[in-house]
Amino acid sequence: MTFLDNLISPYYTQVLIFVGIYIIMALGLNLITGVTGQLSLGHAAFMSIGAYTAALLSIKAGFPLWASLLSGAVMAGLFGVVLGFPTLRLTGDYLAIATLGFGEIMVVVFYNLKITGGALGLSPIPIKTNLVNVYLLVVLAVLVMYRLQHSRFGRALLAIREDEIAAESMGIHTTRYKILAFAIGSFFAGLGGGLYAHRVSYIAPGDFGFMKSIEILNMVVLGGLGSIPGAILGAGVLASIPEVLRGLRDYRMLFYGALLVAMMVFRPNGLLGGVNFRRLVLRTVRTLTGDRRPAGGDKTGVRG
Amino acid sequence: MFQKRKGMVLAVVLLLVAALVTGCGGGSKPADTPKAEEPKEIKIGFLGAKTGSVAVYGINTLEGMKMAAEEINKAGGVLGKQIVIVEEDNRGDKTEGANVTQKLIDKDKVVAIIGDPTTGITKVAAPIAQQNQVVLLSAGSTGPNVVEIGDYIFRNTLLDAVGGPATMKYIVENKGWKRVALVTSKNNDFSVGLSEIFRKALKEYGAEIVVEEYINDGDTDFSGMVTNLKAKNPQVIVFSGYYTEGGLIMQEVRKQGMKDIVMVGGDGLQAPTFWELGKEAVEGSISYAGFSPEQPTPETAKFIEAFKAKYNKEPDLFHAQGYDAVKIIAEAIKRANSADPKVFRAEVAKTKDFPGVSGVTTFRENREPIKSPVYLLEVRGQQFKLLEKVPVN
Amino acid sequence: MIFELIVQQLVNGLTLGSTYALIALGYTMVYGIITLINFAHGEIYMVGAFVGLYLVTAMQWNLLAAMAGAMAFCMVMGIVIERVAYRPLRRSTRLSALISAIGVSIFLYSLMLLIRGAQPTRFPKIFPDRMLSLGVAEISLLQLFILAVSALLMIGLHYLVQKTRVGKAMRATSQDYDTAALMGIDVNQIISYTFAIGSSLAAAGGVLVGMYFNAVFPLMGYQAGLKAFAAAVLGGIGSIPGAMLGGVLLGVLEMLGVAIGLSSYRNAIAFTILILVLLIRPTGLMGRQIQRKV
Numbered sequence: 001m002t003f004l005d006n007l008i009s010p011y012y013t014q015v016l017i018f019v020g021i022y023i024i025m026a027l028g029l030n031l032i033t034g035v036t037g038q039l040s041l042g043h044a045a046f047m048s049i050g051a052y053t054a055a056l057l058s059i060k061a062g063f064p065l066w067a068s069l070l071s072g073a074v075m076a077g078l079f080g081v082v083l084g085f086p087t088l089r090l091t092g093d094y095l096a097i098a099t100l101g102f103g104e105i106m107v108v109v110f111y112n113l114k115i116t117g118g119a120l121g122l123s124p125i126p127i128k129t130n131l132v133n134v135y136l137l138v139v140l141a142v143l144v145m146y147r148l149q150h151s152r153f154g155r156a157l158l159a160i161r162e163d164e165i166a167a168e169s170m171g172i173h174t175t176r177y178k179i180l181a182f183a184i185g186s187f188f189a190g191l192g193g194g195l196y197a198h199r200v201s202y203i204a205p206g207d208f209g210f211m212k213s214i215e216i217l218n219m220v221v222l223g224g225l226g227s228i229p230g231a232i233l234g235a236g237v238l239a240s241i242p243e244v245l246r247g248l249r250d251y252r253m254l255f256y257g258a259l260l261v262a263m264m265v266f267r268p269n270g271l272l273g274g275v276n277f278r279r280l281v282l283r284t285v286r287t288l289t290g291d292r293r294p295a296g297g298d299k300t301g302v303r304g
Numbered sequence: 305m306f307q308k309r310k311g312m313v314l315a316v317v318l319l320l321v322a323a324l325v326t327g328c329g330g331g332s333k334p335a336d337t338p339k340a341e342e343p344k345e346i347k348i349g350f351l352g353a354k355t356g357s358v359a360v361y362g363i364n365t366l367e368g369m370k371m372a373a374e375e376i377n378k379a380g381g382v383l384g385k386q387i388v389i390v391e392e393d394n395r396g397d398k399t400e401g402a403n404v405t406q407k408l409i410d411k412d413k414v415v416a417i418i419g420d421p422t423t424g425i426t427k428v429a430a431p432i433a434q435q436n437q438v439v440l441l442s443a444g445s446t447g448p449n450v451v452e453i454g455d456y457i458f459r460n461t462l463l464d465a466v467g468g469p470a471t472m473k474y475i476v477e478n479k480g481w482k483r484v485a486l487v488t489s490k491n492n493d494f495s496v497g498l499s500e501i502f503r504k505a506l507k508e509y510g511a512e513i514v515v516e517e518y519i520n521d522g523d524t525d526f527s528g529m530v531t532n533l534k535a536k537n538p539q540v541i542v543f544s545g546y547y548t549e550g551g552l553i554m555q556e557v558r559k560q561g562m563k564d565i566v567m568v569g570g571d572g573l574q575a576p577t578f579w580e581l582g583k584e585a586v587e588g589s590i591s592y593a594g595f596s597p598e599q600p601t602p603e604t605a606k607f608i609e610a611f612k613a614k615y616n617k618e619p620d621l622f623h624a625q626g627y628d629a630v631k632i633i634a635e636a637i638k639r640a641n642s643a644d645p646k647v648f649r650a651e652v653a654k655t656k657d658f659p660g661v662s663g664v665t666t667f668r669e670n671r672e673p674i675k676s677p678v679y680l681l682e683v684r685g686q687q688f689k690l691l692e693k694v695p696v697n
Numbered sequence: 698m699i700f701e702l703i704v705q706q707l708v709n710g711l712t713l714g715s716t717y718a719l720i721a722l723g724y725t726m727v728y729g730i731i732t733l734i735n736f737a738h739g740e741i742y743m744v745g746a747f748v749g750l751y752l753v754t755a756m757q758w759n760l761l762a763a764m765a766g767a768m769a770f771c772m773v774m775g776i777v778i779e780r781v782a783y784r785p786l787r788r789s790t791r792l793s794a795l796i797s798a799i800g801v802s803i804f805l806y807s808l809m810l811l812i813r814g815a816q817p818t819r820f821p822k823i824f825p826d827r828m829l830s831l832g833v834a835e836i837s838l839l840q841l842f843i844l845a846v847s848a849l850l851m852i853g854l855h856y857l858v859q860k861t862r863v864g865k866a867m868r869a870t871s872q873d874y875d876t877a878a879l880m881g882i883d884v885n886q887i888i889s890y891t892f893a894i895g896s897s898l899a900a901a902g903g904v905l906v907g908m909y910f911n912a913v914f915p916l917m918g919y920q921a922g923l924k925a926f927a928a929a930v931l932g933g934i935g936s937i938p939g940a941m942l943g944g945v946l947l948g949v950l951e952m953l954g955v956a957i958g959l960s961s962y963r964n965a966i967a968f969t970i971l972i973l974v975l976l977i978r979p980t981g982l983m984g985r986q987i988q989r990k991v
Contacts (some may be wrong), residue, residue: 097926
């Protein structure tokens with residue numbers, strides 16, 4: 001840790017930590033929205049559940065970091081099941097609206113609960129999130145997501161995204177799969193929330209509003225829906241862009257808005273949407289090694 | 305065709321990565337961030353919002369800070385060095401607050417950070433400042449659990465726990481208002497904290513809270529809430545939130561025909577917006593502050609005059625606090641004869657009877673300020689006029 | 698006493714609800730035709746309020762003229778936004794269009810923040826604070842005016858959509874985009890019209906609300922937009938009478954919540970009702986049933 005600190009300046013470390021946290025949360029949302037095709041506008045609500053659970057366990061019960069994080073993530077996942085069970089029967093935009101509503105309700109609930117300190121929030125949460133544990137978890141999250149997407153489970157989710165009725169008629173229990181995907185996605189949001197809480201040391205309900213959900217969604221869409229490298233790139237770009245644009249000073253957010261529109265107009269499927277990474281890598285390797293065979297790769301349509 | 309598209313994707317990705325890297329590497333090069341490692345300067349960081357919903361406090365604090373730095377520099381600086389204010393915007397966002405604090409310390413090498421005017425971001429910035437042993441002086445954060453974070457953390461502002469009870473005592477004992485309506489802004493940490501203080505004080509001085517209502521910052525519709533208040537017929541409306549909602553609530557109160565009742569609140573009401581929105585509806589409203597433009601000390605008179613000449617407007621509490629914060633740091637550096645925060649930190653802690661324009665400041669053992677006196681101000685003729693001066697010890 | 702209080706809160710709720718309904722109409726019209734949740738709609742409403750304010754204060758226009766001016770301005774703005782940010786995305790995924798809408802929303806908000814700052818500006822008082830007695834409750838002149846103007850605009854919209862050629866084309870486009878195009882309807886033009894009408898209604902709402910609550914500020918579109926959106930879904934998104942019903946219903950229920958002492962949960966009331974309604978009637982109160990195509 002100290003070695004890394006000496007290598008990278010604390011400012012970049014700080015920015016990189018937040019980037020890592022967002023990558024984890026974006027990967028979670030990518031499973032729900034990108035792979036399974038269920039639009040969620042309430043990802044920040046699950047982040048907040050994870051953040052509050054982990055923070056409370058750290059402060060009040062003295063849990064070690066890993067236990068707090070895990071509990072927060074599991075709690076978020078459970079809430080994902082509880083919300084998903086009734087609402088995942090809704091389709092498309094209606095699900096989006098239900099999740100949006102859930103996010104707004106959670107904010108109000110956190111403002112009113114005694115244990116979360118209302119608007120006064122929770123502090124001081126011990127600062128335990130660092131570059132090493134964040135990126136260990138990032139790597140773990142990427143591996144889990146990769147395994148998931150390339151399993152029977154992942155293919156079932158893709159089938160649901162492409163055509164729910166066809167998937168159902170092929171014997172895929174769509175509701176169960178959707179709830180599972182929702183729970184896993186929420187789990188990662190909760191994990192990110194826990195890490196966030198243990199970095200900023202002070203959380204309040206206002207941190208987890210609708211705009212935070214939108215921020216995470218932007219990352220997934222910008223990178224390319226369903227693409228793991230896309231989610232990573234999207235999170236990397238958007239979490240650091242306010243810092244990169246710092247030179248623009250007061251015009252920063254104006255620029256950010258215009259940039260979102262421009263990116264969508266010119267790359268509507270996201271930066272890496274439709275890019276088959278495996279194929280791209282294979283092609284590059286072959287070009288470099290002089291192999292002239294046409295690039296193959298899997299045909300399942302999994303991007304990543 | 306397909307090939308070309310992929311090439312484009314790669315190009316876009318590469319471009320973005322390049323932008324990211326150069327953007328990061330280059331850092332921000334605003335006009336007032338001078339070349340690195342100039343020993344002729346002492347850098348003080350400004351931490352606050354210049355955009356977003358709490359931008360007013362940030363911008364005003366910064367204006368006060370800049371004025372103080374200018375005055376000090378004109379008089380030859382500190383230890384023969386010029387003071388430079390390095391400003392960054394955090395939008396009132398915690399992630400950015402943390403990033404900015406780290407950047408100020410790490411890239412700009414500031415010796416002290418002044419801000420954030422809000423309690424929330426101060427709590428995020430304080431552990432970072434403490435860890436890096438840089439003095440953080442918050443001009444504005446009034447809530448609990450701030451200076452406890454560490455011995456590099458100070459604040460110079462009138463604490464809610466001092467001003468709140470003094471005001472409640474005044475309205476109960478001098479005005480004789482005993483039937484109180486208490487209104488809290490549920491999503492505003494300052495308001496929630498201050499309401500607790502008001503509630504305790506009201507009980508202690510023998511007043512009764514006949515109705516309690518909640519609003520949110522950013523609300524505009526107060527019709528239902530005011531209808532509820534009216535039904536209980538209180539003698540005074542005690543509101544712990546900010547001036548925007550305060551002015552709008554009073555408008556609605558008059559609209560619904562409650563003619564004489566006034567609003568009493570904390571220093572959150574201290575801004576011209578209060579009467580710009582409330583107009584005649586806020587006449588007679590009372591709030592407390594550690595600063596009054598009518599305050600007769602010569603320092604304050606000089607400050608107000610200079611401020612008007614520079615910015616062509618009346619200074620408010622945040623201007624005064626930002627101004628004082630820079631002066632307190634400069635004084636400490638001078639006394640310590642060193643611009644190293646590890647050295648002058650002890651001198652900041654020793655600040656005693658500092659004759660600031662926002663009141664006289666002494667830091668207690670725990671780095672909390674004692675500011676005396678508390679000023680009770682009343683809106684008269686669309687201006688805050690001095691009502692009563694309450695000394696504090 | 699209790700009864701009077703409830704009636705008074707109903708009057709408050711009705712006024713608030715009619716402003717929600719005005720904004721909800723724009724959401725519903727756009728959604729009905731191109732199934733896009735136009736997240737920038739709340740910001741259009743905010744810009745409308747600022748334009749109205751400018752015309753009343755700086756240009757000294759009278760209220761109705763200023764309202765018409767704001768509506769015209771936002772009409773043009775709505776058309777431009779659709780051209781620049783949504784039309785290029787019509788054939789791509791719904792999500793991309795949604796993100797683009799969010800981008801527009803952030804852009805407009807930041808722009809107004811730069812121009813006007815975060816501080817609210819007061820809307821000049823045009824109506825005297827006179828209360829008219831309704832026997833058990835009171836209603837102010839302004840509340841009456843807002844109700845009347847909202848009702849007029851909604852009736853006008855209903856006429857336009859149901860009785861005119863453009864309205865017919867709109868309904869055709871909303872039923873089946875491609876077939877409408879094949880039938881010789883210039884769908885691009887119809888979509889432009891839809892944005893123009895929706896945006897102008899939002900502007901009218903902005904001016905009315907700015908006047909009613911006495912404050913115009915860049916952030917005003919955020920909560921109002923979300924609530925109006927909830928109202929549109931509650932009524933059945935895509936349905937014009939549904940949006941009116943949803944708006945008024947939300948306003949009234951919210952106020953009744955406040956009346957029974959739930960003011961600290963106020964912003965959750967709208968969304969709790971919304972989720973409950975969606976679970977029982979997934980397409981809203983007056984929405985048409987979605988056919989699951991096999």
